[in-house]
Amino acid sequence: VNDAFLSISSPAFIYLPRQRQQTTASLSMPPRKRTKRPMDSLATAGITAAAAPSSPKLPPKRRLVKLADDADEVLAACRKLRDALRLKQMKSEQSDDSDSDEDSDGVGQFGIDYDSGDGDDGKGKKKAAVKTNVDDMTNGDPLFKAKTQQLSLAELKTDNSSGGKTIVEVVEMNSTEVIEGIENVAVAVAHQVMAKQGFQLDIPSRAASNQIYVPELDRIVLGDKRGTRSFLNVKESRKAAVTTRVLQLLHAVLQKRIHITKRDLFYTDVKLFVDQTESDGVLDDVATMIGCTRSNLHVVASDKGLVVGRISFFEDGDFIDCTKMGVGGKAIPPYIDKIENIQSDAEFILLVEKEAAYMRMAEDRFYQKYPCIVITAKGQPDVASRMFLSRIAKELQIPVLALVDSDPYGLKILSVYMSGSKNMSYDSASLTTPDIKWLGLRPSDLNKYDLPEQCRLKMTDSDIKTGKELLQEAFIMKNPEWMKELQIMVKTKEKAEIQALSSFGFQYVTEEYLPRKLREGDWI
Numbered sequence: 321v322n323d324a325f326l327s328i329s330s331p332a333f334i335y336l337p338r339q340r341q342q343t344t345a346s347l348s349m350p351p352r353k354r355t356k357r358p359m360d361s362l363a364t365a366g367i368t369a370a371a372a373p374s375s376p377k378l379p380p381k382r383r384l385v386k387l388a389d390d391a392d393e394v395l396a397a398c399r400k401l402r403d404a405l406r407l408k409q410m411k412s413e414q415s416d417d418s419d420s421d422e423d424s425d426g427v428g429q430f431g432i433d434y435d436s437g438d439g440d441d442g443k444g445k446k447k448a449a450v451k452t453n454v455d456d457m458t459n460g461d462p463l464f465k466a467k468t469q470q471l472s473l474a475e476l477k478t479d480n481s482s483g484g485k486t487i488v489e490v491v492e493m494n495s496t497e498v499i500e501g502i503e504n505v506a507v508a509v510a511h512q513v514m515a516k517q518g519f520q521l522d523i524p525s526r527a528a529s530n531q532i533y534v535p536e537l538d539r540i541v542l543g544d545k546r547g548t549r550s551f552l553n554v555k556e557s558r559k560a561a562v563t564t565r566v567l568q569l570l571h572a573v574l575q576k577r578i579h580i581t582k583r584d585l586f587y588t589d590v591k592l593f594v595d596q597t598e599s600d601g602v603l604d605d606v607a608t609m610i611g612c613t614r615s616n617l618h619v620v621a622s623d624k625g626l627v628v629g630r631i632s633f634f635e636d637g638d639f640i641d642c643t644k645m646g647v648g649g650k651a652i653p654p655y656i657d658k659i660e661n662i663q664s665d666a667e668f669i670l671l672v673e674k675e676a677a678y679m680r681m682a683e684d685r686f687y688q689k690y691p692c693i694v695i696t697a698k699g700q701p702d703v704a705s706r707m708f709l710s711r712i713a714k715e716l717q718i719p720v721l722a723l724v725d726s727d728p729y730g731l732k733i734l735s736v737y738m739s740g741s742k743n744m745s746y747d748s749a750s751l752t753t754p755d756i757k758w759l760g761l762r763p764s765d766l767n768k769y770d771l772p773e774q775c776r777l778k779m780t781d782s783d784i785k786t787g788k789e790l791l792q793e794a795f796i797m798k799n800p801e802w803m804k805e806l807q808i809m810v811k812t813k814e815k816a817e818i819q820a821l822s823s824f825g826f827q828y829v830t831e832e833y834l835p836r837k838l839r840e841g842d843w844i
């Protein structure tokens with residue numbers, strides 16, 4: 321009210337009533353004496369501000385987590401599993417060596433020549449070398465046919481119902497070999513065009529009817545059916561044009577020795593490709609045509625997976641220690657071919673379906689209490705995560721234990737890691753990790769650990785249908801214990817997520833559930 325009246329009586333303070341108070345107060349108060357500040361005393365003594373000593377701010381100390389006191393007891397069963405795995409691997413390598421000694425012509429079981437020169441990877445292991453001579457690859461035929469690995473199912477001692485079919489698998493190639501393979505296709509196309517025949521491409525079929533599950537290999541592979549893509553056929557002309565355009569772009573990428581994403585490839589010619597699913601599909605077709613893995617084409621997907629724990633490696637020359645990559649760990653790079661010199665003292669690999677469960681283990685530093693490597697692909701696994709898991713499991717020769725949701729989809733995700741997917745069946749050899757142990761969360765755990773009723777979910781009709789379909793899958797039927805768990809799930813019509821264990825406490829998974837599982841060797 322006082323401010324309002326003053327604003328009316330004094331035009332100078334109409335819009336600034338509070339400024340008037342400050343101004344009048346400054347007029348009525350005596351001037352304040354200026355006191356010397358610490359910096360003024362330094363200046364008086366002849367010391368400048370730049371030279372003034374300052375205490376450096378120390379970074380926060382890293383939280384150290386020691387090995388658990390009961391680590392030896394908890395990991396005893398896991399170490400037995402690791403030793404059995406390594407013994408099995410040793411016997412398998414000895415068997416392979418004896419088989420290779422019997423091959424006098426130097427040709428391996430897949431009909432591929434092994435060269436001790438360029439085919440050596442520097443570690444004393446032989447690498448498959450694909451011939452790229454035009455005459456050798458086309459056999460004088462203008463139609464190019466990829467020299468992929470072919471192994472008769474009869475050689476795998478399968479039953480007579482297989483009919484002696486063959487499977488098609490790609491091999492690892494370097495950039496030079498892939499470039500030569502693409503150029504061979506171009507030469508074959510040029511021969512046809514010059515003969516005024518138009519052109520057509522010979523491509524292995526990736527249709528669902530050509531997908532074969534081989535129990536002896538424990539993975540899905542590509543059959544030997546092939547198809548043609550003719551430019552003179554009205555229905556196939558556009559697809560043929562897309563394929564040749566992709567071949568052209570890949571040739572340019574490989575010559576520059578760079579990597580691009582699938583999204584980059586799509587946006588180079590949006591009007592031709594129309595939809596990314598089309599360019600992605602043709603990319604897989606090209607890999608089967610050339611006979612190389614998709615990663616050899618230098619086209620990758622965006623990174624998705626995460627890894628943390630007792631593992632270190634060099635990535636394109638940079639040293640990576642996954643115990644010192646922060647709480648969240650390290651993103652699994654899409655360039656798996658740039659990873660070298662993998663080192664680890666882990667006892668096992670813990671494969672986690674959900675990122676939430678992964679973050680719990682990373683924050684609690686579970687890998688320090690019980691030496692391990694923790695990996696997640698945040699649900700449905702991407703190619704880089706599957707390839708990374710397959711590689712470290714083979715090189716480190718340690719068991720892989722899986723922690724997935726107790727529902728049909730958790731089991732389907734686990735099957736992709738183990739047996740592969742139909743879309744990438746031609747490259748299942750480098751993408752699958754056989755003999756993964758199902759650690760949890762299993763349907764039998766719901767009652768064993770007295771999971772509260774409010775944490776259990778009723779299965780939908782779609783869940784039950786998927787569960788019954790899984791009971792008919794070959795990779796499930798070959799494992800009686802998996803069959804039993806899945807039957808419990810379908811019968812009780814109950815499912816649960818890993819996070820349901822948090823009802824006992826937010827750290828129950830890392831402090832009680834997993835240590836008990838490992839101690840009892842409770843995996844199947």
